[in-house]
Amino acid sequence: MLLQAGQERNPKPEISLVIPVYNERESLPFLFERLLPVLEELGRSYEILFIDDGSVDGSLALLLAFREEHRSTVRVIEFNGNFGQHMAITAGFRCSRGRIVITMDADLQNPPEEIPNLVAAMDAGHDTVGTYRVGRRDPFFRKIASKVINGITNRITGLNLRDYGCMLRAYSGNIIALINESAESTTFIPALGRKFSVSPTEIAISHTEREHGTSKYGLFKLIRLNFDLMTGFSLIPLQVVTMLGLLVATLSLLFVAYLGVRRLVVGPEAEGVFTLMNVNFFLMGITMFCVGIVGEYIGRIYQEVRRRPRFVIRKVYDDEA
Ligand code: UDP
Ligand code: MG
Numbered sequence: 001m002l003l004q005a006g007q008e009r010n011p012k013p014e015i016s017l018v019i020p021v022y023n024e025r026e027s028l029p030f031l032f033e034r035l036l037p038v039l040e041e042l043g044r045s046y047e048i049l050f051i052d053d054g055s056v057d058g059s060l061a062l063l064l065a066f067r068e069e070h071r072s073t074v075r076v077i078e079f080n081g082n083f084g085q086h087m088a089i090t091a092g093f094r095c096s097r098g099r100i101v102i103t104m105d106a107d108l109q110n111p112p113e114e115i116p117n118l119v120a121a122m123d124a125g126h127d128t129v130g131t132y133r134v135g136r137r138d139p140f141f142r143k144i145a146s147k148v149i150n151g152i153t154n155r156i157t158g159l160n161l162r163d164y165g166c167m168l169r170a171y172s173g174n175i176i177a178l179i180n181e182s183a184e185s186t187t188f189i190p191a192l193g194r195k196f197s198v199s200p201t202e203i204a205i206s207h208t209e210r211e212h213g214t215s216k217y218g219l220f221k222l223i224r225l226n227f228d229l230m231t232g233f234s235l236i237p238l239q240v241v242t243m244l245g246l247l248v249a250t251l252s253l254l255f256v257a258y259l260g261v262r263r264l265v266v267g268p269e270a271e272g273v274f275t276l277m278n279v280n281f282f283l284m285g286i287t288m289f290c291v292g293i294v295g296e297y298i299g300r301i302y303q304e305v306r307r308r309p310r311f312v313i314r315k316v317y318d319d320e321a
Contacts, residue, residue, distance in 0.1 A: 011045070012097045012099070013073075013097060013098050014044040014045045014046065014098060014099050014100065015042070015046040015047075015098045015099070015100050016046070016048075016049060016092075016098030016101045017039070017101075017103075018051070018096060018101060018103045018104075019050050019104055020085045020089055020103075020105070021053060021055060021063065021106045022052075022054065022059075022088070023057040023059060023213065023216065024106040024213055025055075025057045025059050026212035026213040027211075028062045030108055030212065031106055031107075031112070034108070034112050035048070036070075038112045038113055038116065042116055044119075047073050047074070047075060047096070048074045048075070049075050049077065049092045049095055049096055050067075050074070050075070050106075051088040051091050052077065052079060053079050053083060053087075053088040054079050054081040054082035060076070064076060064317060067317055071319065072319075075095065075316070075317060075318040076317040076318075077091055077092065077095060077313055077316050078314045078316070078317070079091070079313060080312035081312065083310070083311040085216070086187055086188060086228075087310055087311040089103055089167075089189050090179070090187065090311070091311055093176050093179055094180055095318075098173070099172070100122050100170055100173075101173070102115060102118060102119075102169070102171075103168070103169050103171075103189065104168045105168070107213060108211065108212070109207060109208055109210055110205065110207070111206060111208065114131070114206070115168075117205070118131070118168070119170065121170070122170050122172065124201075126172075126199050127171070127172040127174060127175050127200070128169065128170065128171050128172070128175055128193045128194060128197040128201075129169060129170040129200075129203060130190060130194070130200065130201070130203075131166045131169060131202060131203055131204070131205045132163035132166055132205070133207035134204045134205070134207070135206060135207060137208055145222075146165050149226055150163060153226070153229055153230060156230050156234045157230065157234045157236075159191055159195065159233065160194075161190060161191065161194055162202050163202075164188075164190060164229065167189075167190070168205060169189075169190055169193065174196075175196050179192050179193060183310070185303045185304055185308075185310050186232060186300060186303065187232055188228055188233070191232070191233050227296055231296050231297055231300060237293050237296075237297075238297060240293075241290040244286060
């Protein structure tokens with residue numbers, strides 16, 4: 001009987017670690033140093049999948065050097081450009097083989113030392129384990145913004161994740177299979193995982209400041225990501241737009257009625273031009289906002305129907321390839 005390629009040499013590991021990397025040259029050596037002892041301590045078979053998301057700072061070379069030292073456990077996927085953190089994770093999921101798949105950031109803001117706690121929660125029978133940051137160490141503006149955004153997002157998506165921004169999470173093989181089936185061109189992995197999960201849980205983890213390198217998310221990218229999240233998991237923004245239109249129309253009708261009566265009783269009025277302009281500008285603002293929301297959905301539909309590849313892998317560095 002023929003063995004399937006690589007089966008004998010490389011049995012499926014119990015744990016797959018998926019780590020997206022975009023220009024993390026400064027952090028990687030520290031990550032390698034802290035990650036391995038934690039995984040060895042766990043005493044389970046594991047693989048580490050790094051996805052190089054089009055880094056231009058030499059991160060790939062560091063990853064490959066690390067792989068040379070640990071050929072049996074480390075695999076590297078090289079992207080043909082920058083496709084974003086969530087696409088990198090998606091690609092990692094596709095290549096992962098573990099019974100438990102854990103995602104984490106490369107910048108050590110999620111301490112690798114928390115991995116055993118995630119694994120313990122998975123062993124307790126949960127199919128996704130999320131995390132939320134306590135004592136979060138980020139710039140003040142980021143903390144406030146993410147508090148507000150977490151609140152709004154939960155309202156809109158109904159997913160009830162405590163901390164959308166925390167990527168240290170574990171998923172069971174079943175959930176990964178379902179995520180792999182959903183080939184959406186913009187996505188938000190933790191939300192997708194939660195969507196499919198039947199017994200989710202969340203644990204508290206500590207959080208540290210980014211010590212090496214800088215955040216890869218500027219304000220604009222962060223806002224884009226949140227639109228992905230909200231439009232990808234809910235139609236409520238569209239419904240809000242409709243309701244808003246209804247409200248404004250009703251108010252205008254009342255106003256027209258009032259003006260009609262006033263004209264009959266008091267006579268025509270000509271003052272208050274600026275008030276009128278003000279009201280007009282406000283309504284124009286609302287209209288533009290609403291068109292924008294509708295546009296967000298249309299843009300995403302357009303992306304879906306074009307069916308371009310969501311990411312392009314240049315090369316996979318693993319023994320089976
Ligand atoms: N990342 C990525 N592609 C991107 C942006 C980020 O793969 O386009 C990776 C990055 O290398 C890191 C993780 O995603 O491992 C989280 O990024 P970052 O720490 O910059 O985000 P923040 O913690 O500031 O939200
Ligand atoms: Mg970070």
